[in-house]
Amino acid sequence: MNDNERPVPPKGLGDAIRSSVADSVAEARAGVAQGAEGLAETLGGLGGEIRAAVEEATREVVGPSALRGLAHPLRVKILDLLGTHGPLTASGLGELLGESSGSTSYHLRQLAKHGFVREVEGKGTARERWWERMPGGFTIDALENRDDPATRMATDMVNAEFERARQEKVWAYLRSADQTAEGWEHTGVLATQNLRITAEQLTKIVAAWEDFSREHLEPLHDQRDVPGARPVQVHFNAFPVIDPAEGTR
Template identity: 50%
Template sequence: MEQDRKHQAAPASDHSDRRVDVVSLKALAHPLRIQLLNVLSQYGPHTASGLAERLGESSGSTSYHLRQLAKHDFVREVEGRGTARERWWRRTPGSLTINTGDLGDSPATKEAARLVTREFERSRADLLADFMAYGSDLVPEEWLEASVVSTINVRLTREQLADLAEQASDYVRNLAAPYLDQTAESTAGTRPVQLHFNAFPILDVRSDRTPAHTESPS
């Protein structure tokens, strides 16, 4: 059901979990703002011009959207770095959770939640697709050997799925916690790495469209 769905964006630096409210969600609901947040999460601090170059946008556009994100504390200026003309920005520490059950029944709010979650998932899918397609050509062998793409299929009740997802998410977060503050400057030999854990019921479209009261033929 719509109100039971949650989405968690990758954490940045600390373990805090921010539940995104309606006002902040609407401010985040722009494809370029999601892209900016993703780049800052994956590659660390950037200037508006650096983000513009990476994303193929104008620096005026990235600067404007960074300021809007900053108003809702999705990004922050890096203290002591840059100038008044060229500011550095970083992702605000912590993970983001979007729980549609917290957001009410407004169609506009639901559409904003769909846009945000769709953009986050599209980014994840694009990164995985690039790794699968080009990893063997672009990534050193030792990095390929350290990587894994794993899928497990299992039948669960709703309660079992919720419990498994919570435990797995907490476990991966705890494993990653010692490394969240590492940067290219602080630790030699690092490169951006993304960790995924997906857990969801598989839909059989024909069966799921069958009315609940209809019995299967014997």
């Protein structure tokens, strides 16, 4: 899962460019230490391809404490809604989730405590604050801390809730096929291809997808003010199918 969360081991820079951007990665990490402005200034001076690679290399991996802070069904739903719809208030989230504003407000504060959301500057009042997801993405490393039962349970729960949210959107799309807004009737597709390939071939497919995403999808973020634009999700799942016998070993 790309864009905002990926339950796979994080990847660094490719071998072909690692040596050429090692210094840039170090500078970018220094920029992270200085805050968002420092990172933005550092990345601004890099070429497009190298900048994307550095951003990937410095993508934050969610640590055990933050992961356990996220491990609540309602918090995952709130994070998912903020990613899909953009900034919302606690009241607005409550209406979408069928929860009280007091409940969503509490969970928003917990998400903010662990660095997943933040208040929107210059918008709202002391009584009605607006919240947004933190910019950039994060990685949930499914193999990290697998020996720690609490972290393993938190990882499984968060991944399951994000996947449930995706599936709910797919079913909503299928159920509303006859209610799609004009101009959007034939724009979506759900496709599956069953292959028998090697681990190296799968790695190349995922790398090609990431290249495509950087080139074609990332420039389309933050188009809330573009006339005719609406929330859209793009899914790309590529993973080895687990044989039932493997799961019983």
